[in-house]
Amino acid sequence: MRIILAPMEGVVDYTMRELLTAVGGIDQCVTEFIRVSDRLLPPAVFRRLAPELGQQGITQAGTVVLLQLLGSDPQVVAENAARAVELGAPGIDLNFGCPAKTVNKSRGGAILLDEPELVGDIVAAVRRSVPSEIPVSAKMRLGYRDKSRALENAHAIESAGAQSLAVHARTKEEGYKPPAHWEWIARIREAVSVPVVANGEVWTPGDFERCRVISGCDDIMIGRGLVANPFLALAIKGQPLSMDDAWGAALVLLERFHRQVMENLSVRHVHGRLKQWVQMLGWHFPQARNLFVSLRTERDPERLLTLLAEAHKRHVAVYGESSLFKERFEARIA
Known part of the structure; x- marks a missing residue:
């Protein structure tokens, strides 16, 4: 398979x-x-x-x-x-x-x-x-x-x-x-x-x-x-994450993605790529729909990065950092 x-x-x-x-x-x-x-x-x-x-x-x-x-x-x-x-x-x-x-x-x-x-x-x-x-x-x-x-x-x-x-x-x-x-x-x-x-x-x-x-x-x-x-x-493949752990990990992926896009695209296009993925994440994660509301009108890449970091900090404060994420993914996407 x-x-x-x-x-x-x-x-x-x-x-x-x-x-x-x-x-x-x-x-x-x-x-x-x-x-x-x-x-x-x-x-x-x-x-x-x-x-x-x-x-x-x-x-x-x-x-x-x-x-x-x-x-x-x-x-x-x-x-x-x-x-x-x-x-x-x-x-x-x-x-x-x-x-x-x-x-x-x-x-x-x-x-x-x-x-x-x-x-x-x-x-x-x-x-x-x-x-x-x-x-x-x-x-x-x-x-x-x-x-x-x-x-x-x-x-x-x-x-x-x-x-x-x-x-x-x-x-x-x-x-x-x-x-x-x-x-x-x-x-x-x-x-x-x-x-x-x-x-x-x-x-x-x-x-x-x-x-x-x-x-x-x-x-x-x-x-x-x-x-x-x-x-x-x-x-x-039999290695599921809880919804909360998965959303915490998704926030880290979004930050990595946004940083990479900032390096590769002109400033005027960066916000669009981030918002596109957040919207698509909203098909699975209800939390992504709320995040999109906070990002929707922002176009400055650095400000968007700050908003992502704040969202991740709030998530960790409530749910803690996913041990599964740290074990499986963090080193690979750093």
Whole structure:
């Protein structure tokens, strides 16, 4: 059983991958997609979106990070895949699932699921372009408007030489609205011989177990669930934290995250990244919703840092510092 951190554009970047894998329980990551259209991208583009290339393709915690490409020209995608491997990518993942309108309008992501033959051509070109020992995987949705070509796309990806296939259990039109159709993942898993990874609507250990039972998949990819609860992978693997301990640990993660973002982004963008994560944490932690109220109108990065420190101090005063946090996480995320 593996838990894979899903790619989420504008959310699960290098900093987020570093922190979430340091917490533990995550077995593999996939980068945000690198968009390729009509040319071979310079190395700087790859290194900017995937700094792990300079770390032997792993996070500081030792978690492997596959590099994801998105594009519709088989030859151009293949050339960029070869360059990514030359730069140190331990594996290539191909995006056939992005539902963003701007991406789909430029013939990328989920729109390609209307052209299974092209999907297969892209996978085959990439497979030929990289050494045989480099894994090539793909991520797809169940379709663009409907699910009528789900099995055809899965077969095209398998036949073209992909080593594994992650399936987000919704169409592009269904977006992220519940439910996720895990039974369709089971149909795909039964129709192909490559390993299939289930993705969609896993927020709790209970969701994880139901997804595994219905889909029949041993491996699960989680995106929003892990961003909302950075300790979900540990809970799934039998190492749960209490809600109070988890929130105390989340406050420390937020401070580390904010400091890193302050180093990497211009001042005018820093507050947005912090607030984005606090809002997403609010999907799991009620305390995050109250914290967001205190942060909402503040834009100064240093003042935001002070507000985070004050929130952590208040939490420790009431609940104490989590011994589990100090034992498992503190040294790894320092």
